Amino acid sequence: MDFRSVLRVLKQENRLEILRSEITVEDEISEICLFENGAQNIRKKLYIGNIEEIISWIKAEADSPEKGAGLSAIIGIKERDFEDESVSRHLAYSLENGMISNYALIREEHTLKALQAVNNIMQKKLKTSYQVIELMALAMRGADLKSILKVSEKTLENPVIIIDAGFKILDVSSMEDIDDDIWKANIRRGYCSYEFIKEVHKIDQIRPFPHNSDVYEVNCSFSAYVKSCSKIFNKDRLVGYVIMLKKREIENALIEEYLPMVGSSVCEVLLRTKEHKGVFGSQEENLIHELIHGGDEELIKIRFKINQIELPEKMSCLMMKTNEYLNSIQATTFLKEQIKNILPGAFCLEEQGNLLVICRLSQDGRLTSEEERRLLGLFQQGVIHMGMSSPCTDIMALKDAYGQSAQLYKISKRLQIEKEIMYFSDYSFYIMLSNLNEKDLLQYAHPALNILRKYDQIHNGELYKTLQVLVDHQSQMVKTAEALSIHRNSLSYRINKIIELTGLDLSSNEDIFRLSYGFKVEKYCRVAV
Known part of the structure; x- marks a missing residue:
């Protein structure tokens, strides 16, 4: 957890007043120490002490030839010292010279409370880290989506839902703990409701969502619970959301660290699951994929409209x-x-x-x-x-x-x-x-075709082809002769021979129609000509 997050937890969950703060580095805090035991100028250490101890250390560091990386400090200060120019000067000097990277001033009487609170924060952070490692290990061992979500629900003490970028519900940790009628209906239907989708887009227009996995909240008037949400990304492309229905109050720090890791684990599972391969396409691709596989017509039209896809x-x-x-x-x-x-x-x-x-x-x-x-x-x-x-x-x-x-x-x-x-x-x-039985097809071919085919085989002729080209060109003599590269007189001779052998009436629409589909049937059945 970084220094800014520590201060946020102190203010929101421990009701500690932060009198003043300066933050120049966003590094993770790895260790908590007391100034009264001495200090090492290491960036990832957080020291807690009173203003006298801090100023004494700053003076000693100023005389030291070795320069550190800049530690973080929570400093207890008396009310009378808060406006002291000497205090402000020493703190400004420590920032400028890399002794302190971040600091926060609190009331001196709150110093012990701050130490205890920060200790609790770090313990919870450590516990959360183990929970995150357990979750990631589960995903790496090949667990399915349902297993990931069940572990997540146990850790977060609230039901967890996974949806894709087009608001299709992919899976839910369990139905037993969901008593919100709106979400029950959503899960049965397989898609988020129009009202929820509209609410998300409305919030995005007012206060754009983060283009990362940071947790944010969605509050809908029609739903009983606040939704804690984290985006799921694959190679910078949004593929879905993790949604936690906040039925029970739990610590924000756990939600903020754990929920994005649920998204990462889910992404690993989706990448190796064939049935979910479509979620890694664009929004348009996902909707079209659902469309051609028979998705809900009403919801697909709504999602096309909301996403302004034309x-x-x-x-x-x-x-x-x-x-x-x-x-x-x-x-x-x-x-x-x-x-x-x-x-x-x-x-x-x-x-x-x-x-x-x-x-x-x-x-x-x-x-x-x-x-x-x-x-x-x-x-x-x-x-x-x-x-x-x-x-x-x-x-x-x-x-x-x-x-x-x-x-x-x-x-x-x-x-x-x-x-x-x-x-x-x-x-x-x-x-x-x-779509028909192939063995029965040839009986529907015009018998004249069989006569011409046999004649051609015996006499090395081209009457079958001649009639086929004539039918293809709607009995137009000039175009047929050109297509066959023969003289019109030769074409007339061949047509007369065809009529003589088959008795066809080439002026009959019925005969021409039967010949037309007959040629297609024989082509389909691969009859040798």
Whole structure:
């Protein structure tokens, strides 16, 4: 505990009046001594004595050739000496010359009380240090989150709750000791209430929270208890909060030292737990992760609003798979930066070994040609698949969009599609086929396809391909001939031969429709042509 904290405990818990203080160093106090037994000029020592002893020591130190580091002192002073210029002069001299780093003046009659209080503080500090060591050792030995929280509740004598940065409740020490109806409901639901989230943001606007793990209090009118809170950080990124429901009064010094250590231990546990891996992403990533895995719709919308996160009006899920050489933190981070440069405003997160991108679409429900061109360049940098869901305008539709983009990878493997941005709208028929029994699919293909395939095999022909290209080009002769790189007369000959062999009516919409899905069925079933 540093000198400032010692003074705070003396004032708040022991009701000692601090007449004047000077603090120049924030070092931890490691030892308490009396000035009457002599003094060593060591920074981490705290000496307690009266003003006469201090001044006598200052004079002796002034004549000493050896200079120390500057000790701390709590000094008892008589009321008549408080305004004595000689006292002020000696204290100022000791500060300037490194004899004393910190001091506090108290009434002389309170000196013994101060000694006893500081002794108690240090004893409690020592006990807390052992408790902290026990907690950290538990985490290092591989204890789970519940075990950490149960030990914390026993030490703090109050229930402890862990939430992530998006106010999702990760775990609680025990339900038995929680009798606050609001928090009971929060824990059952798995998220903090809208009222609590709003209160936290309101407090943050009035009095910004510390960007460290220092303990602060949240007081909500709708809840029975004060909440002592400490932020949980991983590499300077906020990942959650430790919340202690203050049902029973305990010493502030214990809360202030122990609660941040609970956060550190919890962070260690979360880092090695797969189910909690998502908490280490950004706020946006965490919310999107919950969104695509079916989180509470009402609360997700509230949290998006409170955190002022805005998704595009027309958006889609783009899933990217990378090769094994890109599966490193550095490579993934570099790829994310490239994606955000190509797709401004996109949200990127890692999801089950893939990169998931929530991006804006143009009015036609696709990326712009320039965006597509630049994304295709990523295939040269280790990306092996890109699948784009159907457009959506409601954030709650992103769960289905995520499912669509995931299905496209299976289709790409099935159809052996490479280096293409696959749109769900282009491959939805194949996805429908993937949900049917493959053994039964071929019966739905048009019988004409089997006739043409056999004819081609015997005569080394291209009638099957010719009909496929004709159907793909909506029976337009010029475009079909260009696609096949043949003369129109040759195309006419082939079409007549197709009609002769199959009896097809190529002016029939029904026949064209059956041929169209028949070609897709045979492609999906990998029928050799």
